[in-house]
Amino acid sequence: MIEHLVPRVLAKLLIPFILLFGLYVQFHGDFGPGGGFQAGVIFAAGIILYALIYGLDQARGVISPGLVSVLVALGLLIYAGVGVATLLLGGEFLNYGVLDSHDPVHGQHLGILIIEFGVGMTVAAVMITIFYQFAGRLKITRELESDDDDEDEQADDHADGPVADARGPR
Amino acid sequence: MSTATQAGFSLLASLPALQVVVPMVAAPICTFLRFRNGPWAFALLVSAAVFWISVMLLQQVLTHGVISYEMGGWAPPIGIEYRIDEINAFVLMIVSGISLVSLPYALRSVEREVPRDKHHLFYAGWLLCLCGLLGITITGDAFNIFVFLEISSLATYMLMASGRDPRALTAAFQYLVLGTLGATFILIGVGLLYIMTGTLNIADMADRLGPVSDTTSVRAAAAFLIAGIALKFALFPAHFWLPNGYAYSPSAVAVFLSATATKVSIYVLLRFEFTVFGEVAAFQDLHFARLLLPFAVLAFLIGSMVAIFQTDLKRLLAWSSVAQIGYIVVGIGLGSSDGLTGGIVHIFNHALTKAALFMAAGAMFLRIGSTRIDNLAGVGKIMPWTTLAFVLAGLSLIGVPTTAGFVSKWYLVLAALQHGNAGYFLAALILFSSILAVIYVWRVVEVAYFREPAGDATVREAPLSMLVPLWLLTLACFYFGLETQYSVDIARVAAESLLGIAR
Numbered sequence: 001m002i003e004h005l006v007p008r009v010l011a012k013l014l015i016p017f018i019l020l021f022g023l024y025v026q027f028h029g030d031f032g033p034g035g036g037f038q039a040g041v042i043f044a045a046g047i048i049l050y051a052l053i054y055g056l057d058q059a060r061g062v063i064s065p066g067l068v069s070v071l072v073a074l075g076l077l078i079y080a081g082v083g084v085a086t087l088l089l090g091g092e093f094l095n096y097g098v099l100d101s102h103d104p105v106h107g108q109h110l111g112i113l114i115i116e117f118g119v120g121m122t123v124a125a126v127m128i129t130i131f132y133q134f135a136g137r138l139k140i141t142r143e144l145e146s147d148d149d150d151e152d153e154q155a156d157d158h159a160d161g162p163v164a165d166a167r168g169p170r
Numbered sequence: 171m172s173t174a175t176q177a178g179f180s181l182l183a184s185l186p187a188l189q190v191v192v193p194m195v196a197a198p199i200c201t202f203l204r205f206r207n208g209p210w211a212f213a214l215l216v217s218a219a220v221f222w223i224s225v226m227l228l229q230q231v232l233t234h235g236v237i238s239y240e241m242g243g244w245a246p247p248i249g250i251e252y253r254i255d256e257i258n259a260f261v262l263m264i265v266s267g268i269s270l271v272s273l274p275y276a277l278r279s280v281e282r283e284v285p286r287d288k289h290h291l292f293y294a295g296w297l298l299c300l301c302g303l304l305g306i307t308i309t310g311d312a313f314n315i316f317v318f319l320e321i322s323s324l325a326t327y328m329l330m331a332s333g334r335d336p337r338a339l340t341a342a343f344q345y346l347v348l349g350t351l352g353a354t355f356i357l358i359g360v361g362l363l364y365i366m367t368g369t370l371n372i373a374d375m376a377d378r379l380g381p382v383s384d385t386t387s388v389r390a391a392a393a394f395l396i397a398g399i400a401l402k403f404a405l406f407p408a409h410f411w412l413p414n415g416y417a418y419s420p421s422a423v424a425v426f427l428s429a430t431a432t433k434v435s436i437y438v439l440l441r442f443e444f445t446v447f448g449e450v451a452a453f454q455d456l457h458f459a460r461l462l463l464p465f466a467v468l469a470f471l472i473g474s475m476v477a478i479f480q481t482d483l484k485r486l487l488a489w490s491s492v493a494q495i496g497y498i499v500v501g502i503g504l505g506s507s508d509g510l511t512g513g514i515v516h517i518f519n520h521a522l523t524k525a526a527l528f529m530a531a532g533a534m535f536l537r538i539g540s541t542r543i544d545n546l547a548g549v550g551k552i553m554p555w556t557t558l559a560f561v562l563a564g565l566s567l568i569g570v571p572t573t574a575g576f577v578s579k580w581y582l583v584l585a586a587l588q589h590g591n592a593g594y595f596l597a598a599l600i601l602f603s604s605i606l607a608v609i610y611v612w613r614v615v616e617v618a619y620f621r622e623p624a625g626d627a628t629v630r631e632a633p634l635s636m637l638v639p640l641w642l643l644t645l646a647c648f649y650f651g652l653e654t655q656y657s658v659d660i661a662r663v664a665a666e667s668l669l670g671i672a673r
Contacts, residue, residue: 073198073294080195083187090179093187095243 004053011053018046026120030109036116040123047124048131056135065132068125075122082114185230186239186252189223189262189308190318192216193301200294207277209293214273216297220304221266228259232660238310246310247371253310257514257664261307261437264521268429269300272525275639276422279532283333283420292332296426299325303434312360312446313370315438319356319402323349326431330419341414348401348411355398356438362391363446376446395442396462403435405462405499406469409492416488417541421532424484428491428528429521436498436517443502444668463503467599469496474606478613483531483541486610487524490567493603494520497582500596504585510665511658512581518657519574519650523566526643530560533632533640543614548623550615556632557618559644564611566647569604573651577658579604 022043025034051059083094091098096111098104181188196216203209230237231254239252254262276296284292302322306315327349331342364370366387367378382388397408404412412432416424473493480486498520501513533556534549535541550557566573579600586597623629631637650657 069201073201076198077195080191080198083191084195087184087187087191088179092240092243093184093191094241097243 007053011049015046015050018049019043022046022120022124026116027113029116030112036119036121037123039116040120040125041127043120044124044127044131047128051131051135056132060132063128065129068128068132071121071125072129075118075120075125078118078121079115082111082118086111182226182230183239185223185227186237186254186308187241189220189227190252190301190305192220192223193297193304197294197297197301200297201290203290209290210273210277210280213293213297214270217266217270217273217300220300221263221270224259224262224266224304227254228263228660231256231259232663247369247374250314251310251371251373252308253373254308255664256660256667257440258307258437260514260660260664261434261517262304264433264518265300265303265307265430268521268525269296269426271639271642272422272425272429272529275425275529275532275636277635278633279422279536279636280420282536283335283422285334288332292329295325295328295332298322299329299426299431303430306434307437310372311370312363312372312375315441316353316357316360319353319438322431322434323353323402326427329423329427330415332423333418333420335418337414338418338420341411341418345411345415348408352398352401352408355394355401357398359391359393359395359398362387362394366391372441372445376448379446392442392447396439399435399439399442400462400465403432403439403495404492405495406465406472406492409469409473409495412492413485413488416491416528417482417484421484421528421535424488425525425528425532428487429525432491432495433517433521436495436502436513439499440502440514440668448668460503460505462499466496466499466503467596469493469499470603471496471599471606474603474610477610478606480610481543483534483543483546483614484528486543486614487527487531490607490610491524493607494524494567496603497578497600500600501578501582501585504582504589505669506585506588507662507665507669508581508588509585510668511662512578512585514664515581515654515657515661516578518661519566519578519647522643522646522650523563523573523575526563526640526647527560527567529636529640529643530556530563533636536636537629537632543617545624546614546617547621548618550619552623552629553631555637556640559637559640560618561611561615562644563647564614566651568607568611571651572648574647574657575651577651577654581658 022039022045025042026036026039029035029039047059047063050062082096082099086095086098087093089098094111094115096108096115098107099111100107193216196212200209200212203212227237235255237252237254238246239254240246241250241252244250273296280289280292299322302318302320302325305318306322309315309318327342327346330345331338360370363375363379366382366385367375369375369378379388401408416428419427470493473489473491473496477486477489477493480489494516498513498516501509501511501516503509504513531541534546534553537553538545538549540546562573566575569575569579583597583600586593586600589596632640
């Protein structure tokens with residue numbers, strides 16, 4: 001896809017910073033503005049940008065749909081797991097204070113950090129899943145269309161992904 | 171559930187949290203179980219645990235009074251409070267009990283109606299829906315109700331659309347649009363109340379509503395809440411999502427939802443109507459559930475009439491649900507102790523009855539592959555046990571004496587008769603609607619018993635895993651028609667505690 005040189009180079013430059021900023025919003029959330037929801041969306045935006053530029057197949061190679069569906073459940077499990085841990089330690093559900101037996105404030109910090117990590121993981125994974133589903137849908141429709149016309153098959157081999165393919169070479 | 175007692179951990183004290191947390195934790199775990207029947211067995215196990223918790227909670231409430239649980243250790247009204255009194259303990263038990271009974275049934279039905287590679291997601295969705303419904307019921311926080319409402323609704327949309335019937339997609343989408351509208355109205359209502367009272371805790375809200383009750387904002391809040399909740403439980407003019415939603419979703423989902431989802435929304439109505447607005451003088455004159463009475467009457471009249479003309483058994487049952495919801499709302503709208511008892515006990519009785527009927531319909535679908543009434547000719551001969559259960563549960567739907575349906579209608583008619591001439595008229599309408607129920611149940615009986623089977627010799631009786639839950643519920647319809655100690659007495663205590671606040 002040499003035709004899309006500018007977006008490819010720019011994306012390569014931007015994506016690491018987007019992901020890093022996502023992590024910053026995630027883990028700085030208890031000191032400044034931020035938190036799991038925002039961080040998850042920012043992180044997922046980085047992945048989605050990658051998929052838009054380099055194609056869905058490439059993105060699926062980096063983060064496979066199977067992994068994403070595991071992450072969706074795992075994030076929720078981390079969230080609820082912290083709650084169950086606080087229950088077992090004798091506190092109320094999600095009473096982070098009991099997580100540290102010496103210093104409740106430290107326990108609060110720890111608790112919210114882990115909880116928000118779980119939230120961020122689920123939000124990012126759900127965003128990516130939604131994108132994969134919608135983008136994959138376009139691919140299915142195109143495959144159905146190309147079944148009617150055999151000449152299209154070769155063109156499909158060049159296509160990196162549905163979106164790039166939809167635009168066509170300039 | 172025999173978790174080792176660690177330092178400070180008390181299972182009994184944690185029950186209110188566990189009621190919601192257990193299905194919530196179980197749902198993501200369920201998505202990892204990809205082996206055959208694994209998700210189903212796991213969901214069944216979780217459902218049994220959840221039912222046990224709800225029984226323990228009801229017992230505690232009946233012996234020790236209201237339970238209050240502070241989420242995260244934040245004291246109410248700042249934190250989220252889980253507050254369990256008689257009425258929501260009762261509803262919790264209905265919801266978790268129905269889930270427990272319908273899961274054994276679901277095994278074969280889901281195998282047939284849901285693609286194999288989606289089973290883990292289906293049962294995860296089931297558990298999430300259960301978690302949401304229990305959460306709505308158990309929480310004492312108005313915003314938390316909205317959050318759990320969204321959890322249960324999103325899971326419901328997924329469950330409805332999970333079958334192979336492509337019509338389920340449009341039905342689920344229709345419910346998604348209307349359900350979102352309803353949830354938004356509820357959110358606006360809660361938001362307005364929050365602005366006016368500065369609190370989201372329901373008990374605290376009721377205390378603080380007095381001085382500001384005579385304002386447009388609070389009246390608007392009441393209107394939004396009523397409209398939103400009515401959409402969720404499909405009261406007559408807002409019922410359009412229900413017939414398609416129940417008819418085209420997988421049978422097991424129809425069983426579960428018809429017996430729980432609308433009932434939980436009616437509980438939310440009770441909560442706002444009596445606990446929040448009940449105390450406010452300005453609303454006592456208005457008594458705004460009474461405004462719902464005309465719609466409730468139209469609901470059971472039109473619902474029953476439309477049910478008569480349905481060609482599909484599941485749609486017939488769904489329309490009859492619209493009618494039965496009408497009865498429940500009549501009880502609430504009358505507002506007297508008898509009426510409320512009748513309404514609450516009908517929540518329970520109708521859950522039993524309609525779950526049994528949908529189970530029978532689903533069993534017929536499993537064997538015959540259709541629920542069109544014409545295709546059910548002679549089903550009484552080829553599936554005698556299923557059909558007999560259908561007829562018996564149908565008697566309960568009509569309200570024949572010795573059935574559960576009779577008990578609730580008895581209280582509704584008693585309550586109606588206390589209201590003078592208008593009450594006599596209302597009682598007459600209730601009886602008239604029961605006759606309509608006779609007609610639509612008879613239509614099925616006639617086709618099932620008095621027509622020759624279509625000649626397909628391969629059709630057999632439903633499997634035992636379906637018959638046992640079906641008969642359990644059918645016999646329960648009769649048990650609770652004769653022995654009213656558990657259903658009516660608890661409903662009366664619940665009604666009086668609701669009215670006690672209102673007084």
